[in-house]
Amino acid sequence: MRDTDLRPPDPAALLADWIRLEQTPGVGPATVRRLLAEFASPSRIFDAGYRALCDHVPAPVARALSEAAAPAMLRQIDLTMNWLAQSGNHLLTLHDAAYPPALANIPDPPPLLYLKGWPELLASPMLAIVGSRNASLQGRTNAEVFAQALSCAGLTIVSGLALGIDACAHLGALAGPSSTVAVIGTGADTVYPARNHALAHRIAQEGCIVSEYALGTPPLSANFPRRNRIISGLSAGVLVVEAAARSGSLITAQVAAVQGRDVFAIPGSIHSSLSKGCHKLIKEGAKLVESAADVLEELRMSPLATMVIAAPAAATSRAGQAVLDAMGYEPAEPDALAVHCATAPGPLSLVLLELELAGHVERLPGGLFQRIKR
Template identity: 55%
Template sequence: MNEVERVALASWLRLTHVPGVGNGARRALLKAFGLPGAIFAASHAALAAVVGPALAERVQSPEPTAAIEAALAWVEQPGNHLLTLADAEYPPSLLTADDPPLVLYVRGRLELLAQPMFAVVGSRNATAQGERDAEAFAAALGQAGLTVVSGLALGIDAAAHRGGLSTTAGTVAIIGTGADRLYPARNEALAREIVANGVILSEFALGTPALAANFPRRNRLIAGLGLGCLVVEAAPKSGSLITARLAAEAGRDVFAIPGSIHSPLARGCHQLIRQGAKLVESAQDILEELRWSRTPTEKAGTPRVFPSGRAGETAIKANESEEQVLTLLGRTPCDLDTLATRSDLTPAALLAILLPLELVGRVAQLPGGLYQRLD
């Protein structure tokens, strides 16, 4: 970063640190003056004509030098990026969303932010089946070329990220803390894997702790980045329903997986379906609704990496994994547990293989949780 770029970025950071000035007022100033440097060079009278005298005085408050220098030092570290509204790499889907952040703190594969994304969210207190479904749906969406975006929470979010990481489409985690903090602690290993193979993104200044008010704001970015939003499990007052509402308000398609009428974690999904969300039973339902026809990101011969720490993690190629599972499946219908015993793979790893095979018509899912080979 040369000195001109450093000064320009420092002006953007200063604008985000002005106390008591919201994004609406900041955008009004940008519209009036062009770039942050021009805002801070303007007179009090000129600023007051746009945002009023009180906010104008705040804009002219002393520069928070320590915070700005810390951010500029952070961005110099490998894999760290600061994107402003003026940068070409700023995610285009957020530019058209409500209340786009002025600055994004990004760790990881910056190029993923230019890819089409799909949000997968759900309960922190998910069932084992819910986590398997989230991981399998995310893996199938990634196989089809959609980068999975979620919120790095425990439960469904974490499972969705693992599914996305199993494909070359990767995953994007939107967090409600500063990008220099990994939260929750139980997802630290997953977060580090995402930094290496995906993206962690935050709009909050470095050092921002896990504050309850920040997570609903985080949800609007998840909703804004995705072409659509899938809710896997959710209680009636789940934060995932906020994400789904924001996605719908942004013109995105909302999908929900139904569950048992006796399960509290199915009630939020059923509520969404009653309100117009699409009921889905497979990733193919989503792809058909989106009319998605992009070539899958994983081509024959591309290594498939299953989520770290799971049985069956292997370096065999994608097509070899699929042929192995097809051979073990045989010609008679077989349930997932039996296939897991035969293959020494976990059900989640198997679903990540079976769903793409289902998409191309080589496997059919039958009533009762059975799978049958078709070719």
């Protein structure tokens, strides 16, 4: 045996083989898993030769795997190695001991996870919170409050860094002790949407950003539904806060159910389009959730640490309180409110403006108003 055969494998070379395998055209997560089951490692896949590979993959893929790496592939490997040299950046392979076991057991786990932040969070108990990008104020408030309460109970909150519910879930989780994980649909060196740049930077410092996509991958529409399987795959369950009847959040919930994860949904007004998706999930068997304790009960976790001290609400005038009492928590039409409160539309408009500025009500499409529960 040669002395060189006794040397341990070069970690950089091993990573380079993983990157090359994952980036080969025609090779997706399922193909990677099938090839690894047969050849054990990326290096052995590349050494297997065209004929042996043709038994497991189409001829064009076998040819790409058996030929030398193209210059563009080598540039991508160099880019990744330089990125890994920067503080806080990590790359997990499917064979790494730190790869999350729950994610490894889904049907098509990503071969590589690009991470920014704290990889240790991927070993903690996790719960996903997802919902509409065009969320109502009540929905955004619910996402933040639930995320903070569940973070206080020891759950790391997973979401997708989108506008609306996702962003509020991340913020609520960061306000608790257990932090947050953002699963993105771009390369880990890209922030999308740009409006969440400050939030992404904070998550990279205090939580963890996760991507299965190579560095430089732009925000392609097909990638976002696909990353949802990672959001649910990392998590013990998925809580849908608000979702329209045709919502990407429902895809996450459906994938979660297939993966054997618990699905939770917060109900809303029967008149709200953003409640339709949650109501559909509840009809199909999702657990109706009214408090963080409902989630923890299902997950068999202690609710003792979930108390969140809410900020005091702004003071309300006597007229404002009378309008709030008349509204209840359903969307209300101002003319009907004026009749119910026995007041003229002009004075009522001033009271509604006062309540909106104080954060007690939200103006909805169609001129409706809805009371906010905090």
